[in-house]
Amino acid sequence: MTKFAKYLPALTWLKHYQGADLKNDTVASIVFTIMVIPQSLAYAMLAGLPAITGLYASILPSILYSLFGTSRSLAVGPVALTSVMTASAVLPFAVSGSEQYASVAILLAFLSGVFLLVLSLLRLGFLTNLLSHPVISGFISASALLIVIGQLKYLLGIQSEGDTLLPLVSSLFAHLGDINLPTFILSVSSIASLLLMRRYFINLLKALGCSDSFVQLFGKSGPVLVVIAATVTVATLSLDNMGVSIIGAVPNKLLGLNIEGISWDMIKALFPSAFLISIVGFIGSVSVAQSFAAKRRQDIDPNQELVGLGLANIGSAFSGAFPVTGGFSRTVLNTDCGSKSPMTGIISALLILLTILFLTPLFYYLPKAILASIISISMMQLVSVEDLRNLWRFSKKEAYLLIITFSVVMIEGMETGLIAGVILSILFFLWHTSHPHIAIVGRLPGTEQFRNVQRFSVETNPSILTVRIDENLFFANARVFEERLQSLVSQDPAIRHLILMCTAINMIDASALQSLEKIVDRLADSNVKLHLSEVKGPIMDRLKQSSLLDNLSGQVFITQHQAIQALETKQTNE
């Protein structure tokens, strides 16, 4: 059972699942389903697909994640970031709205799913760590801003094209004369109502004397009411005849993968996008899952999450939909509705299926401007200046990293921006480690502690130089380290012993070993002995595999204190 449970985490919670839980989860699922529908429709529109595919993407993926994922709270389905990344990945291959477009989006979901499974199989989840905090922050802010600008065409009822700042803005300006007044009024009033609802709806319900449990259940249903009100308004006033764009009739068949339109070259060309979408989706999802797990003292297994999300994406592809992942706002909704287990994911999936089968006519008059309003408001919350301000205080360099990522995303697009950010993070890190902090240390009087001579008043011995290298020794700094030691020793002819204090060395690679061997040789020529102290266990094991210790002119001491005592005693005896 435990072995099965590792691969099918649902077994763990299903074991203790009882009738009362089912009752609770069913109520939660009904409310959740009603509230999540507008969001799902909106994100499908963001992906450039018919709004209904947002519902397709909420059935199989949600069930598969509930069975194979390790989070008890996470809600999986269409999410803003991966949806807009889908749009910008698919656009080069097909015209928005065409069958080919849907095929490519489906293929993308499939490839993303496969990538996630491969990452899990090869235990390559660590690759997701490459996205550093400043890069993610810059990426999210810029993408959210781009999304909002991209929604302006729906909010204003005009044409516009492009998925980066300049084309978007210039195309918006070119069509600024075509603003559709009814659409504009609808947008302004829906944005205003959404903002007001967010701030005052709960208080209003309380003031109206609703029970606490009712307020908790429906406190966030503001968007649903706005959607209903707008749809009814459009239908009764026939605003669609006055240029207001509506969802319209929903195709009664699933979109499928059109195999004929797919070539191996296209698959190869989609690889990078699929990879980035799966990584970005995975990181976002795991961080949401972890923060909810911490609140409930539960555990998340990142490797199994790759499986859960991978299967969810493959499920989405087989549903004729686009890449999905675990979303923050979906998960908040899910918890607010009182979900206690992944069973809500399964029940709400079934409810959405019923909706598709019987209720799609209700969406006929739903205006696109309302969905755009919902998207815009939730995206504006993701644009964070606060983050930049904190970073600026902590590290200018990382703040620049955020700014650069932000700018490249805005100007060159999401993928280029993300890749540029990752490459820069790595280069910044390598630059840092290739300029290692090397401290000359001495003994704190009366202790066995050794500290930087520049920061503490410590005792030193003129013929013994102790150098603490505050960095791993590896290819990026091996040559620098070699040069620095040579110049330190050459500055003072009194030095007879050089002790390398290795407290901070966690890794030595072959390049550093080569440098160490050169240093031993060169110091021997200048009659200086090289000693090592405080070498960590794993490093010592490693050095024993090389010939360095055989050729070492000095000794290896466990502690720096012992090293100084031994060398000073030797000196007195000489």
Place this chain on the structure above:
Amino acid sequence: MTKFAKYLPALTWLKHYQGADLKNDTVASIVFTIMVIPQSLAYAMLAGLPAITGLYASILPSILYSLFGTSRSLAVGPVALTSVMTASAVLPFAVSGSEQYASVAILLAFLSGVFLLVLSLLRLGFLTNLLSHPVISGFISASALLIVIGQLKYLLGIQSEGDTLLPLVSSLFAHLGDINLPTFILSVSSIASLLLMRRYFINLLKALGCSDSFVQLFGKSGPVLVVIAATVTVATLSLDNMGVSIIGAVPNKLLGLNIEGISWDMIKALFPSAFLISIVGFIGSVSVAQSFAAKRRQDIDPNQELVGLGLANIGSAFSGAFPVTGGFSRTVLNTDCGSKSPMTGIISALLILLTILFLTPLFYYLPKAILASIISISMMQLVSVEDLRNLWRFSKKEAYLLIITFSVVMIEGMETGLIAGVILSILFFLWHTSHPHIAIVGRLPGTEQFRNVQRFSVETNPSILTVRIDENLFFANARVFEERLQSLVSQDPAIRHLILMCTAINMIDASALQSLEKIVDRLADSNVKLHLSEVKGPIMDRLKQSSLLDNLSGQVFITQHQAIQALETKQTNE
């Protein structure tokens, strides 16, 4: 003066330069020039250019480096690795032997020079550190082997094409029936004589009663004698009429950059090659310069080396030649000939100019097979199995890195191999740091020293958990670190204090800071206080810029000993 001398290092040695030095350097230069000519011609052939351009590439570059470089021994000119990299970079753009080919090679030299100067200006020399020891080793072995295989067409007198293993070998096999017997005999006898000369020539000279100084000067002139003997043989027996390929008439004009053939697209396409050639050339050159400098207790300034080599390449472009750098065999020759200062670089440049002006007819009958023999023998020395064996013992992972780099160079070409090696080095390193060694430590009885509980028998306190993280905290491991701490604490409900012992932490970036903040929050929820000990000065300065210390539930202790004492005292009082 000192300020000038920084930018024009020649001023430093010219200040003390005397008549006797000039006399010594002139003799050294004459011998050096005679011996270096065959090598220079051979490497031009390797670059796919007329042999004479090897001499063009030895004039201005050598003078410019002598003035602007910081090594007193380094000899700059055509070098095997950069020459063959030139050939493989130029081939996609032009047919070997065409005017266009020469233009592209010249452009490549110019771009390489500009790159080196830019790296110097932006202080980006650290980028060269990205080439780790295993990658360089695999790259050099594979390139040398490819070069030797590429020379077989000259050694056998047949046609062959391609610059990677499979095309080269298949094309050699296809033409194996066309072997030219006179060429083959010439090759075999010249390789045999070269090998014999290398081993026995010095002893032979001594046995013939030559003076020690004569032996020292001419002990390495074997290749020159073989070249002369072969040229005379070909000329007297008219072997060129029997299919032996010879240098032939030397064009009496400099090759120039054909501006019309150059487009901006071509420049962009050459960028990566120019970058890699300059980096590979720079690394090789600096390592040669440093090893010779160490022997003479002199200093090398890597940043000024970028300037010296950059100007040398631009000089080579203006001479109608190809990328150059400081070479190992050139420098050995230079030192063996008795060079004492960079003046030999200037004098031998002038001697080569005289050679071009008056002595080129002497090269008419020089057979290409001889140059190929010289190349092949010097390349075979670069193929090192020893290196792989040592690496295998030290670190399997790095040995695989060498093998992969080697294989990709052989199969996909030099540039792809080098790039693959660099990316893999970085990924290996990030993989390593993203799986940090986290040790639980306790006190060595009776000391102030703290060690890993798994390696030493130490004292611990059940309510205090001390964790030493043996790695920098940054984006690549921040999330892993977060997960590990959470799981450590959750395993033992008795823990009330968690001390992070930060001896080995040299860097904390914003991603790690964010993780630390999350850890503080989560531990507070489980009623565990987080303390820090042994935080390094620079890290402490950095943390003070953030809000972490304000929100810290515990304290910051200078030493781990103080931390334990304080927390244990507090416990007793409670």
